[in-house]
Amino acid sequence: MKAIYQRRSIRKFTKDPIENTLLMECIKAGMNAPSAGNQMPWEFIVIDQRELLNAIMNIHPHSAMLSTATVAVLIGGDLSKETRQGYWMQDCAACTQNILLAATSLGLATVWLGVYPRQDRVEGLRKLFHLPEHIIPFSLVPIGHAAEEKAPNDKFFPERIHRNGW
Ligand SMILES: Cc1cc2nc3c(=O)[nH]c(=O)nc-3n(C[C@H](O)[C@H](O)[C@H](O)COP(=O)(O)O)c2cc1C
Numbered sequence: 001m002k003a004i005y006q007r008r009s010i011r012k013f014t015k016d017p018i019e020n021t022l023l024m025e026c027i028k029a030g031m032n033a034p035s036a037g038n039q040m041p042w043e044f045i046v047i048d049q050r051e052l053l054n055a056i057m058n059i060h061p062h063s064a065m066l067s068t069a070t071v072a073v074l075i076g077g078d079l080s081k082e083t084r085q086g087y088w089m090q091d092c093a094a095c096t097q098n099i100l101l102a103a104t105s106l107g108l109a110t111v112w113l114g115v116y117p118r119q120d121r122v123e124g125l126r127k128l129f130h131l132p133e134h135i136i137p138f139s140l141v142p143i144g145h146a147a148e149e150k151a152p153n154d155k156f157f158p159e160r161i162h163r164n165g166w
Contacts, residue, residue: 003105005152010109011065013144017048018071022106026143027073029102033094036087042095045074045129052128056140059124063113069142073099074125077116079134089116092138099141109146115139 027044035041047053048071056072057063066072075096077088096112103110115121116138125137 003101005154007100007104007110008150008153009111010144010146010148010150011111012147013065013068013070013109013142014147015068015070016145018108018144022108023071023073023143025106026099026102026108030073030075030095030099033091033098035091035094036084039081039083039087039091041078041081041088041091043076043078043135045076047072047074055128056125059128060113060115060121060140063140065111066142068147069144071144072113072140072142074115074129074137075099075139075141076131077136077138079136088136089138092116096139096141099143103141103143108143110141110143113140113142 023046027046030044031040031042033042047056053066053069053072057066075092077092079088082088100110100112115125116136122137125131125140126135129137131137
């Protein structure tokens, strides 16, 4: 519960790199997400080369925070692993959220950058990372140490809860 409410989108990172073991913890949490029929249609690219992080900023219009990030994870959907057609993006969303929550609970900062279904971002990232056709870039998550503070979330709207029908 603490991680759910404390997680905020952080867009300023310190220069301190994160330990690889923590990064792997986050990705491991992503791989433990639920998926349709347990198809686990995800693949990950760890990006820690400055030139590549800079290149993403030319492709993704809302990714300026990468200028301060030391690492980002690209979550991709693998269509060749699909056994339940049409669910891969929901699976990848659950995976992405697990990564955000795991990072928060480890004291790290993240922000979810949407890629799919924006075709210009999908094609730009496909080219940059030489992705084969069956891998669809879904989201990008910079992970680092926060250089800004944000208050915990409070977004409860009880009027949106309907009981036994609309
Ligand atoms: C599907 C999705 C796409 C998003 N894309 C971006 C993005 O491209 N750039 C960005 O800075 N934040 C992006 N965000 C983060 C949202 O802006 C953020 O979650 C929202 O403003 C709520 O703030 P919070 O995460 O601090 O609660 C995205 C979030 C989601 C779930």
